[in-house]
Structure formats: C-alpha cells, structure tokens
Amino acid sequence: MNQKTSRQLKKEQTKAALIETAYDIFSxxxxxxxxxxxxxxxxxxxxxTVFLHFSTQEAFIAEVVQYYCNQIALRTHEYSDSCHSLRELLSAHLDGIMEYEPFYTRLVIESRMLPTEARDAFISVQSAISFHFSKALEREGLTSIPAGSLFNMWMGLVHYYLANGDLFAPEGNVIRRYKATLTDTFLSLMEKKD
Structure with a gap:
C-alpha cells in the first residue's frame, strides 16, 4: 500500500490552494x-513557491483554466442529462455557467489572449454543450438550419450578454437576471412562421 507522506500531502494542498486562489483572483x-x-x-x-508547482506562468494559467473548465463541463453534462427539450437544455447550460459566471465571463472576454492550452480548455467547454445541443435539435426535429450555426448563434447571444455584463447587470449575475430572456429570445428565433 502506497501512502502519501505528509510532505506530499502538503505539496498537493499548496498546489490546490494556488489553483483556488488563482480562480478567485482571475474572476x-x-x-x-x-x-x-x-x-x-x-x-x-x-x-x-508558485514556480515550484508550475514551470511557467502560462502552464499555471492553463492548469487553472483546465481545472475550472472541466468543472463547468461536468456541471453542464450533469444538468443536461435530464433534459428532454431544447428549452430545458438551454436553461441547464446557463445553470452550468451561472455557478462559475465571474470566471467564465473572464474567459469570454480574454479568450483570444489566453495561452493555447488554456484557450483549448475553454473551447472544450463549448464542445461539452454542443453535443447535447445537437441531440436536442434532432429530438425536436429542428434540423432545417445546421446545428453548428444554431449553436454559434446561442453561444454568441450568451457571450454577448456576459461580455457586456456591466451594461446588462451592473450588480453582477447576468445569467440569473437574463436567463429567461436569453432562452426565450433564442427559441423565438427558431419558431416556424406560418
């Protein structure tokens, strides 16, 4: 049985504390x-001490972004698994973002300036919801517009509100305030006109 020494445990705790602290400050x-x-x-x-745990600033940023993007993707998957309609899925997606909204907003605003690994991690969050989004479109027979185009429209709408949160919700919590508006607006764009 391979037990960790107190030094190994302390090292892991310090690294975890650095990642959590970075998350708070980055947010x-x-x-x-x-x-x-x-x-x-x-x-x-x-x-x-930071550089004992991470070889470079870019590696540190990438690890923080990767860790929290994994958390966001996991929450999105958890929420999405019980969705039966596109409306429920969009709401679940926003719930997944809402838990990490300040950090996620920073990723939206700064994504083009992130180190490549960190940017890839952020893109993986989009992939997490994209799969569920496509399945929901198929279930509802909404296939006249390519799923990728619809998904990009949804993400553009959400990211626009987050990137301009100071205008939409100066007190913070853009998603909480505009969750219904975002969902209703997007779904209204897809309504069939007779």
Missing part, C-alpha cells in the same frame, strides 16, 4: 491583469 481582476506575485501573496506563499 475578480481578470487573467491578464493578475500577476503571479498577487496569487502567491493571497495564498500566503512565496512567489517562488
């Missing part, structure tokens, strides 16, 4: 606006 200040020394100070470790 508030942005990824590009955060220095590694800010994270080290907030985590009560030396600046050098």
């Amino acid at each position: 508030k200040k942005g990824i590009q606006g955060t220095r590694m020394s800010d994270i080290a100070a907030a985590a009560n470790v030396s600046h050098g």
